Amino acid sequence: MKVGRSIIALCAIPMASAFAPAQTSVRPGTAIFDHPINGGLPTFNPPSRDRAQSEFESDTPATLSPFVVTGDRSSELSYDPAAFPKNLPLQQIQGGNSRLTYKMPQGADRAQIFIQSHGRPLKARVELWLGPIRRVHFIDISCMNGSETPYRGCIKFKNTDSAGPQTLEISTSDDQAFPALVGVDVMTPDRSKERQAVFDDIWSSSQKLYSQGDKTVRSIPIADHVKSVQLLVWSKDVGKKSFKANVEFLQGPNCKRQYYELQCGGGTQPYHAVFETPGNGWTMRWTNTKTLHDGSHEFVVTPYELEDDAPPEMNEMAPHYNGYAERSGEFEPYGDTLGPHGNRRYE
8 A cells, every 4th residue: 555655656746847837047137137326327426526527417418407516607696795795794693592583674575694603513593484473484504614604595575464574583503502693684675676687587597406395305416616506496387385395515425514404485485595515525415395296396506606716705894784775764763773782793
């Protein structure tokens, strides 16, 4: 009986092997394993940065943006001494969540903000309030060196509202060791119209980058000869809604030298700012933090100042520095003061 069972088992072996799938020793290739590293884009280590600034730009199809901020001349706006001035009268805000508030005068709809430090890290927050609970503009600033990379921004807001005049609030972080120096220049209606015309010209003549939302990331290399860049953000053509994004300026692999958390309502657009990029190896990383269906907006990044074509530094006080206008009585009763403590200049 045992011998018969053994014979039947031996006869079943070749029958089972006939129905078994063929064994393959070589793994079939798929398309995903044939892709080059990083999609063929440069990896931005020192040998490939030259390719990012020259070869990659020339090899990019005409229908796509090269994503490299470069140019052969500085922006015409950089030669205007009243545009993003660094020589505003400054007020010092101590650390420890200290704050200053500025009541926007009736009729004004645009203000320039300059914030720096004495060389310490810069940690500050800018908020524009409409009434007691409605915040229409917000930016959280965190820089490694507030003297080397100060913040220069220009915000737009409605000149009249049923809730009353809007209030600009600038505050520091909870840390007592990080004070800030603040200067605010509220522009007159005529100057605001001139700035809007310049903004429209830059916006219409530049390559606009689209950001849809839901943590989408755009990385834009900055050429080494670019001393500073200007950022323009507007959602008028893609929904006319508010936007919220994180803006990082990196110098090296994931070395965040500047970090900004930015949020603008529909009534506080367009947004315009200048960011310093001294030295080489800079990359801007833009992360859209709104939802996929409600966060669409466009932005433009262009050179503001070049190393070999930058305007000279202004040592004199900026035009229109004394209060809100060249004529101190234009916006009564604000006159010569800019905030609760008047004008202070730190040199």
